[in-house]
Amino acid sequence: MASTQELQVQKKREIESKEEGTIPARLFVPVADIYEAPDALSVILEMPGVQKSDVAVNVEDGVLTVQGQIDLTKYKGLQPLYTEYNIGHYARSFRLSSKIDQNKIAAEMKDGVLLLRLPKVEEAKPRTIKIN
Amino acid sequence: MITGFSDPFDALFNLQRALEGRLTSGWLHDLTTSQGPFPPINVFQQGDDALAIIELPGVDKDSLQVEAKENTVRIAGKKAWVCPDGVSVHRRERTFGEFDRTLSLPIALDPDRIKAEYRDGILALYLPRAERDKPRAIKIS
Numbered sequence: 001m002a003s004t005q006e007l008q009v010q011k012k013r014e015i016e017s018k019e020e021g022t023i024p025a026r027l028f029v030p031v032a033d034i035y036e037a038p039d040a041l042s043v044i045l046e047m048p049g050v051q052k053s054d055v056a057v058n059v060e061d062g063v064l065t066v067q068g069q070i071d072l073t074k075y076k077g078l079q080p081l082y083t084e085y086n087i088g089h090y091a092r093s094f095r096l097s098s099k100i101d102q103n104k105i106a107a108e109m110k111d112g113v114l115l116l117r118l119p120k121v122e123e124a125k126p127r128t129i130k131i132n
Numbered sequence: 133m134i135t136g137f138s139d140p141f142d143a144l145f146n147l148q149r150a151l152e153g154r155l156t157s158g159w160l161h162d163l164t165t166s167q168g169p170f171p172p173i174n175v176f177q178q179g180d181d182a183l184a185i186i187e188l189p190g191v192d193k194d195s196l197q198v199e200a201k202e203n204t205v206r207i208a209g210k211k212a213w214v215c216p217d218g219v220s221v222h223r224r225e226r227t228f229g230e231f232d233r234t235l236s237l238p239i240a241l242d243p244d245r246i247k248a249e250y251r252d253g254i255l256a257l258y259l260p261r262a263e264r265d266k267p268r269a270i271k272i273s
Binding site: 010031035036037044046051078082110112 | 157171176177182188190191192193221223224225227252254259
Protein backbone atom coordinates (compact mmCIF):
# COMPACT_ATOMS: atom_id res chain seq x y z
CA MET A 1 0.00 0.00 0.00
CA ALA A 2 1.25 3.45 -0.75
CA SER A 3 2.60 5.26 2.25
CA THR A 4 1.00 8.55 1.33
CA GLN A 5 -2.74 8.70 1.17
CA GLU A 6 -4.10 9.59 -2.21
CA LEU A 7 -5.77 12.91 -2.63
CA GLN A 8 -9.49 12.50 -2.94
CA VAL A 9 -11.87 14.67 -4.86
CA GLN A 10 -14.06 16.85 -2.71
CA LYS A 11 -17.62 17.06 -3.80
CA LYS A 12 -18.63 20.63 -4.36
CA ARG A 13 -21.33 21.74 -1.96
CA GLU A 14 -24.10 23.69 -3.54
CA ILE A 15 -25.74 26.47 -1.60
CA GLU A 16 -29.13 25.62 -0.22
CA SER A 17 -30.90 28.82 0.60
CA LYS A 18 -34.48 29.89 0.96
CA GLU A 19 -34.10 32.51 -1.72
CA GLU A 20 -33.72 31.54 -5.30
CA GLY A 21 -31.13 33.10 -7.52
CA THR A 22 -32.02 35.35 -10.38
CA ILE A 23 -29.08 34.35 -12.54
CA PRO A 24 -29.07 31.04 -14.39
CA ALA A 25 -25.96 29.66 -12.71
CA ARG A 26 -25.14 27.34 -9.88
CA LEU A 27 -23.76 28.66 -6.66
CA PHE A 28 -21.23 26.66 -4.68
CA VAL A 29 -19.77 26.98 -1.21
CA PRO A 30 -16.00 27.33 -1.48
CA VAL A 31 -14.03 25.10 0.90
CA ALA A 32 -12.33 27.09 3.63
CA ASP A 33 -9.49 26.83 6.10
CA ILE A 34 -9.40 29.10 9.12
CA TYR A 35 -6.26 29.61 11.17
CA GLU A 36 -5.77 31.76 14.20
CA ALA A 37 -2.47 33.45 14.91
CA PRO A 38 -1.92 35.61 18.03
CA ASP A 39 -2.53 38.82 16.09
CA ALA A 40 -4.87 37.81 13.29
CA LEU A 41 -7.24 35.27 11.84
CA SER A 42 -6.60 33.85 8.36
CA VAL A 43 -9.44 32.63 6.19
CA ILE A 44 -8.42 30.75 3.05
CA LEU A 45 -11.04 29.96 0.43
CA GLU A 46 -10.63 27.85 -2.70
CA MET A 47 -12.38 29.28 -5.73
CA PRO A 48 -10.87 27.73 -8.85
CA GLY A 49 -11.57 29.66 -12.02
CA VAL A 50 -12.27 32.96 -10.34
CA GLN A 51 -10.18 35.90 -11.48
CA LYS A 52 -8.87 38.45 -9.03
CA SER A 53 -11.12 41.14 -10.49
CA ASP A 54 -14.24 39.02 -10.05
CA VAL A 55 -14.02 38.58 -6.29
CA ALA A 56 -16.13 40.73 -4.00
CA VAL A 57 -15.46 40.83 -0.27
CA ASN A 58 -17.93 42.80 1.83
CA VAL A 59 -18.45 43.37 5.52
CA GLU A 60 -21.91 44.38 6.62
CA ASP A 61 -23.43 44.18 10.10
CA GLY A 62 -20.50 42.08 11.25
CA VAL A 63 -20.95 39.51 8.49
CA LEU A 64 -18.14 38.96 6.06
CA THR A 65 -19.39 37.92 2.64
CA VAL A 66 -17.19 36.57 -0.12
CA GLN A 67 -18.51 36.23 -3.64
CA GLY A 68 -16.60 34.93 -6.62
CA GLN A 69 -17.85 34.98 -10.18
CA ILE A 70 -16.44 32.66 -12.78
CA ASP A 71 -16.22 33.55 -16.42
CA LEU A 72 -18.90 31.40 -18.02
CA THR A 73 -18.26 32.84 -21.46
CA LYS A 74 -15.10 30.73 -21.68
CA TYR A 75 -17.28 27.63 -21.77
CA LYS A 76 -19.54 28.90 -24.55
CA GLY A 77 -19.49 26.77 -27.64
CA LEU A 78 -17.64 23.93 -25.97
CA GLN A 79 -19.10 20.49 -26.41
CA PRO A 80 -18.64 18.40 -23.24
CA LEU A 81 -17.29 14.90 -23.86
CA TYR A 82 -16.67 13.77 -20.32
CA THR A 83 -17.41 15.66 -17.11
CA GLU A 84 -16.52 15.09 -13.50
CA TYR A 85 -17.40 18.37 -11.89
CA ASN A 86 -19.87 21.15 -12.25
CA ILE A 87 -19.05 24.80 -12.58
CA GLY A 88 -20.68 27.78 -11.00
CA HIS A 89 -20.14 30.88 -8.96
CA TYR A 90 -19.02 30.83 -5.36
CA ALA A 91 -20.43 32.49 -2.26
CA ARG A 92 -19.88 32.10 1.44
CA SER A 93 -20.30 34.29 4.47
CA PHE A 94 -18.90 34.29 8.00
CA ARG A 95 -20.04 36.08 11.13
CA LEU A 96 -17.20 38.06 12.61
CA SER A 97 -16.63 38.33 16.32
CA SER A 98 -16.04 41.69 17.97
CA LYS A 99 -12.38 40.72 18.31
CA ILE A 100 -11.79 41.43 14.62
CA ASP A 101 -10.78 44.88 13.45
CA GLN A 102 -13.19 45.20 10.54
CA ASN A 103 -11.42 48.19 9.00
CA LYS A 104 -8.13 46.41 8.51
CA ILE A 105 -9.22 43.28 6.64
CA ALA A 106 -6.83 42.48 3.81
CA ALA A 107 -7.36 40.11 0.89
CA GLU A 108 -5.05 38.42 -1.56
CA MET A 109 -5.89 36.17 -4.51
CA LYS A 110 -3.49 33.66 -6.04
CA ASP A 111 -4.05 30.56 -8.18
CA GLY A 112 -7.76 30.46 -7.37
CA VAL A 113 -7.15 30.68 -3.64
CA LEU A 114 -8.36 33.70 -1.70
CA LEU A 115 -6.49 34.57 1.47
CA LEU A 116 -8.23 36.91 3.89
CA ARG A 117 -6.34 38.35 6.81
CA LEU A 118 -8.56 39.52 9.63
CA PRO A 119 -6.45 41.39 12.18
CA LYS A 120 -7.58 41.41 15.78
CA VAL A 121 -8.35 44.62 17.61
CA GLU A 122 -5.56 45.83 19.90
CA GLU A 123 -7.49 44.87 23.03
CA ALA A 124 -7.85 41.28 21.89
CA LYS A 125 -4.16 40.68 21.21
CA PRO A 126 -2.30 38.68 23.80
CA ARG A 127 0.05 40.62 26.01
CA THR A 128 2.29 39.88 28.89
CA ILE A 129 1.91 41.74 32.09
CA LYS A 130 5.12 42.90 33.64
CA ILE A 131 5.59 42.14 37.27
CA ASN A 132 7.15 44.89 39.29
CA MET B 133 0.89 17.88 11.90
CA ILE B 134 -2.83 18.16 12.30
CA THR B 135 -4.90 15.19 11.30
CA GLY B 136 -8.60 15.37 10.62
CA PHE B 137 -11.29 13.71 12.64
CA SER B 138 -10.89 9.99 12.37
CA ASP B 139 -13.88 8.10 11.18
CA PRO B 140 -13.87 4.27 11.14
CA PHE B 141 -15.89 4.27 7.92
CA ASP B 142 -13.36 6.55 6.30
CA ALA B 143 -10.62 4.13 7.21
CA LEU B 144 -12.59 1.24 5.70
CA PHE B 145 -13.36 3.15 2.53
CA ASN B 146 -9.73 4.14 2.20
CA LEU B 147 -8.69 0.51 2.53
CA GLN B 148 -11.19 -0.53 -0.09
CA ARG B 149 -10.09 2.23 -2.41
CA ALA B 150 -6.46 1.25 -1.94
CA LEU B 151 -7.28 -2.39 -2.73
CA GLU B 152 -9.27 -1.46 -5.79
CA GLY B 153 -6.53 0.94 -6.79
CA ARG B 154 -4.02 -1.92 -6.66
CA LEU B 155 -6.21 -4.03 -8.89
CA THR B 156 -6.43 -1.35 -11.52
CA SER B 157 -2.80 -0.34 -11.23
CA GLY B 158 0.03 -1.24 -13.54
CA TRP B 159 1.10 -4.10 -11.30
CA LEU B 160 -1.51 -6.39 -12.75
CA HIS B 161 -2.38 -4.80 -16.04
CA ASP B 162 -0.34 -3.38 -18.84
CA LEU B 163 -2.10 -0.05 -18.95
CA THR B 164 -3.35 2.39 -16.38
CA THR B 165 -6.18 4.74 -16.94
CA SER B 166 -6.02 6.45 -13.64
CA GLN B 167 -4.22 6.29 -10.34
CA GLY B 168 -6.70 8.23 -8.34
CA PRO B 169 -9.61 10.49 -8.99
CA PHE B 170 -7.87 13.75 -8.07
CA PRO B 171 -7.84 16.25 -9.74
CA PRO B 172 -11.32 16.34 -11.31
CA ILE B 173 -11.23 16.68 -15.08
CA ASN B 174 -13.74 17.93 -17.62
CA VAL B 175 -13.07 17.17 -21.26
CA PHE B 176 -14.56 19.25 -24.03
CA GLN B 177 -14.50 18.92 -27.76
CA GLN B 178 -13.15 21.79 -29.78
CA GLY B 179 -13.45 21.00 -33.45
CA ASP B 180 -11.12 18.07 -34.10
CA ASP B 181 -9.23 18.62 -30.88
CA ALA B 182 -9.96 18.06 -27.22
CA LEU B 183 -9.73 20.49 -24.34
CA ALA B 184 -9.26 19.22 -20.79
CA ILE B 185 -10.08 21.61 -17.96
CA ILE B 186 -8.82 20.57 -14.56
CA GLU B 187 -9.63 22.20 -11.23
CA LEU B 188 -6.44 22.53 -9.21
CA PRO B 189 -6.61 25.50 -6.89
CA GLY B 190 -3.57 26.48 -4.89
CA VAL B 191 -0.96 24.37 -6.64
CA ASP B 192 2.47 25.75 -7.39
CA LYS B 193 2.93 25.86 -11.17
CA ASP B 194 6.48 24.54 -10.87
CA SER B 195 5.34 21.42 -9.03
CA LEU B 196 2.92 20.47 -11.81
CA GLN B 197 4.02 17.84 -14.25
CA VAL B 198 2.22 17.08 -17.49
CA GLU B 199 3.33 14.26 -19.76
CA ALA B 200 1.73 12.99 -22.94
CA LYS B 201 2.11 9.87 -25.00
CA GLU B 202 -0.07 8.62 -27.83
CA ASN B 203 -3.57 8.98 -26.39
CA THR B 204 -2.77 9.42 -22.73
CA VAL B 205 -1.94 12.45 -20.65
CA ARG B 206 -0.47 12.22 -17.19
CA ILE B 207 -0.98 14.98 -14.65
CA ALA B 208 1.08 14.73 -11.51
CA GLY B 209 2.06 17.13 -8.79
CA LYS B 210 1.81 18.09 -5.22
CA LYS B 211 -0.59 20.33 -3.43
CA ALA B 212 1.49 21.50 -0.53
CA TRP B 213 0.08 22.67 2.74
CA VAL B 214 1.63 25.99 3.65
CA CYS B 215 0.83 26.94 7.16
CA PRO B 216 2.65 29.49 9.24
CA ASP B 217 4.05 28.33 12.57
CA GLY B 218 2.34 29.00 15.82
CA VAL B 219 -1.22 29.10 14.60
CA SER B 220 -4.21 27.17 15.81
CA VAL B 221 -6.50 25.59 13.28
CA HIS B 222 -10.18 26.44 13.57
CA ARG B 223 -11.43 24.87 10.40
CA ARG B 224 -9.77 22.66 7.86
CA GLU B 225 -11.78 21.74 4.80
CA ARG B 226 -9.13 21.94 2.10
CA THR B 227 -7.24 18.78 1.19
CA PHE B 228 -3.56 18.48 0.48
CA GLY B 229 -1.22 15.82 -0.79
CA GLU B 230 0.30 14.34 -3.89
CA PHE B 231 -1.65 13.37 -6.96
CA ASP B 232 -0.93 11.43 -10.08
CA ARG B 233 -3.58 10.89 -12.67
CA THR B 234 -3.58 9.55 -16.19
CA LEU B 235 -6.27 10.48 -18.63
CA SER B 236 -6.94 8.27 -21.64
CA LEU B 237 -8.58 9.79 -24.64
CA PRO B 238 -10.36 8.04 -27.46
CA ILE B 239 -8.22 9.95 -30.00
CA ALA B 240 -4.51 9.87 -30.78
CA LEU B 241 -2.75 13.05 -29.71
CA ASP B 242 0.04 15.09 -31.19
CA PRO B 243 2.25 15.47 -28.08
CA ASP B 244 4.40 18.21 -29.61
CA ARG B 245 1.48 20.54 -30.08
CA ILE B 246 -0.09 20.09 -26.64
CA LYS B 247 -0.38 23.36 -24.78
CA ALA B 248 -0.86 23.65 -21.03
CA GLU B 249 -1.95 26.76 -19.22
CA TYR B 250 -2.41 27.25 -15.50
CA ARG B 251 -4.38 30.28 -14.43
CA ASP B 252 -6.61 31.11 -11.47
CA GLY B 253 -6.42 27.58 -10.15
CA ILE B 254 -7.50 26.00 -13.42
CA LEU B 255 -5.24 23.89 -15.58
CA ALA B 256 -6.26 23.90 -19.22
CA LEU B 257 -4.75 21.38 -21.61
CA TYR B 258 -5.19 21.88 -25.32
CA LEU B 259 -4.98 18.40 -26.77
CA PRO B 260 -4.71 18.45 -30.55
CA ARG B 261 -5.63 15.34 -32.45
CA ALA B 262 -2.77 13.81 -34.40
CA GLU B 263 -2.95 14.44 -38.13
CA ARG B 264 -2.59 10.74 -38.86
CA ASP B 265 -5.59 10.00 -36.65
CA LYS B 266 -7.92 12.37 -38.45
CA PRO B 267 -10.38 10.93 -40.90
CA ARG B 268 -9.50 11.45 -44.52
CA ALA B 269 -11.83 12.03 -47.37
CA ILE B 270 -11.36 9.43 -50.05
CA LYS B 271 -11.77 10.64 -53.56
CA ILE B 272 -13.96 8.41 -55.65
CA SER B 273 -12.61 7.97 -59.10
